[in-house]
Amino acid sequence: MINIYQPSLGKEELNAIEQVFKSNWLGKGKLVEKFTKNIADKLNVERDHVETISSCTAGLFQSMKILGIGPGDEVIIPSIHFIGAINAIKACGAKPVFCDVEKRTLNTASAYIFEKITQKTKAVIILHYGGVPCDLDGIIRLCKQRDIKLIEDNANSPLSTYQGQNTGTFGDVGVWSFDSMKQIVMGEGGLIYCKDKKHIKDSQQESYYGLLSKSGFSNTIDNKWWEFDVDRPGTKTIITDVQAAMGIEQLKKIDKFIRRRRYIHDTYSSEFKNIEWLKTPPTMSKDKTSSYYMYHIQTKYRDELAKYLRENEIYTTFRYYPLHWVDFHKSKENLDNTEYIANNTLCIPIHQGLTDRDINYIIKKVKDFK
Numbered sequence: 001m002i003n004i005y006q007p008s009l010g011k012e013e014l015n016a017i018e019q020v021f022k023s024n025w026l027g028k029g030k031l032v033e034k035f036t037k038n039i040a041d042k043l044n045v046e047r048d049h050v051e052t053i054s055s056c057t058a059g060l061f062q063s064m065k066i067l068g069i070g071p072g073d074e075v076i077i078p079s080i081h082f083i084g085a086i087n088a089i090k091a092c093g094a095k096p097v098f099c100d101v102e103k104r105t106l107n108t109a110s111a112y113i114f115e116k117i118t119q120k121t122k123a124v125i126i127l128h129y130g131g132v133p134c135d136l137d138g139i140i141r142l143c144k145q146r147d148i149k150l151i152e153d154n155a156n157s158p159l160s161t162y163q164g165q166n167t168g169t170f171g172d173v174g175v176w177s178f179d180s181m182k183q184i185v186m187g188e189g190g191l192i193y194c195k196d197k198k199h200i201k202d203s204q205q206e207s208y209y210g211l212l213s214k215s216g217f218s219n220t221i222d223n224k225w226w227e228f229d230v231d232r233p234g235t236k237t238i239i240t241d242v243q244a245a246m247g248i249e250q251l252k253k254i255d256k257f258i259r260r261r262r263y264i265h266d267t268y269s270s271e272f273k274n275i276e277w278l279k280t281p282p283t284m285s286k287d288k289t290s291s292y293y294m295y296h297i298q299t300k301y302r303d304e305l306a307k308y309l310r311e312n313e314i315y316t317t318f319r320y321y322p323l324h325w326v327d328f329h330k331s332k333e334n335l336d337n338t339e340y341i342a343n344n345t346l347c348i349p350i351h352q353g354l355t356d357r358d359i360n361y362i363i364k365k366v367k368d369f370k
């Protein structure tokens with residue numbers, strides 16, 4: 001079966017992990033710091049604007065705390081979004097308010113957010129679908145005008161750019177994922193960016209029991225290093241040197257991964273452009289670059305096509321099943337594009353693990369379908 005997502009890990013990662021074993025320090029240490037510096041450089045931000053975290057989901061939960069969102073507040077979220085994002089809103093006692101997205105890009109836009117703003121709106125959690133940046137200009141302007149916090153779920157778009165700046169660094173908070181299905185893989189792991197450096201301090205404390213100072217070895221200040229203080233009931237959502245060892249190696253390879261993904265994207269788009277029963281994703285505007293997380297096609301034969309491809313050993317999926325259709329979060333909504341998308345969209349494999357033979361096979365099977 002050709003997978004829809006797949007990690008690309010090799011001897012470099014394995015060797016790096018072996019070194020961690022030899023170092024006798026498995027926890028959060030020097031390698032996590034090195035990974036953090038390296039990714040900050042890659043994203044063109046100062047190190048003290050970012051911090052690693054156990055998952056993107058943990059980052060989304062933290063973003064609510066850091067921005068002071070809670071009961072009585074509303075947070076706007078496109079219904080086409082990851083389940084962890086809405087869970088974060090509900091868990092802090094705020095109310096999710098669903099908005100629509102564009103029919104072809106699956107990204108939300110300022111007009112859809114605007115419709116849903118009330119006196120209670122505190123934040124919006126956007127998603128750069130499949131790696132393609134949203135039209136951020138309009139969204140940022142609206143958020144400024146209405147004093148709404150902007151949270152970017154950057155899990156699909158780790159190195160995407162908009163007008164030359166990395167996505168995830170435009171809003172008040174941005175969150176990345178390095179779970180085993182993403183472009184950069186460390187098993188589990190994530191990153192949080194905060195516009196306000198003080199919020200990174202909050203994140204560090206939230207992720208480590210609420211401690212005010214470093215503990216154990218790392219504490220070089222206090223005479224009695226077993227003493228400590230906290231100023232909040234923090235939890236523990238850090239990553240380890242084992243994960244960072246993998247991440248450091250993955251960062252060296254990521255540009256190559258993304259180039260390969262772009263090649264596959266462009267090949268699909270040119271091969272599929274004359275198929276009358278199928279729509280390819282729209283061409284991106286020149287001020288954007290993508291991390292090519294997903295390739296989505298749209299057709300009224302979506303369900304049959306998915307079944308046909310699966311029978312031919314090609315696994316496909318649809319991301320993201322509308323949140324307002326999930327029983328626990330169910331809500332009666334009029335989201336026309338979301339409904340169209342949910343019934344007509346299919347994501348096909350685009351990862352760097354695909355061989356040329358796989359790509360040709362996928363193209364052939366899609367063309368043969370009708």
Ligand SMILES: *Cc1c(COP(=O)(O)O)cnc(C)c1O
Nearest residue numbers: 055056057082155177178179190
């Ligand atoms: C993968 C993903 C997440 C969750 O990331 P974890 O690190 O697994 O918590 C969140 N949002 C989007 C859009 C994702 O694709």
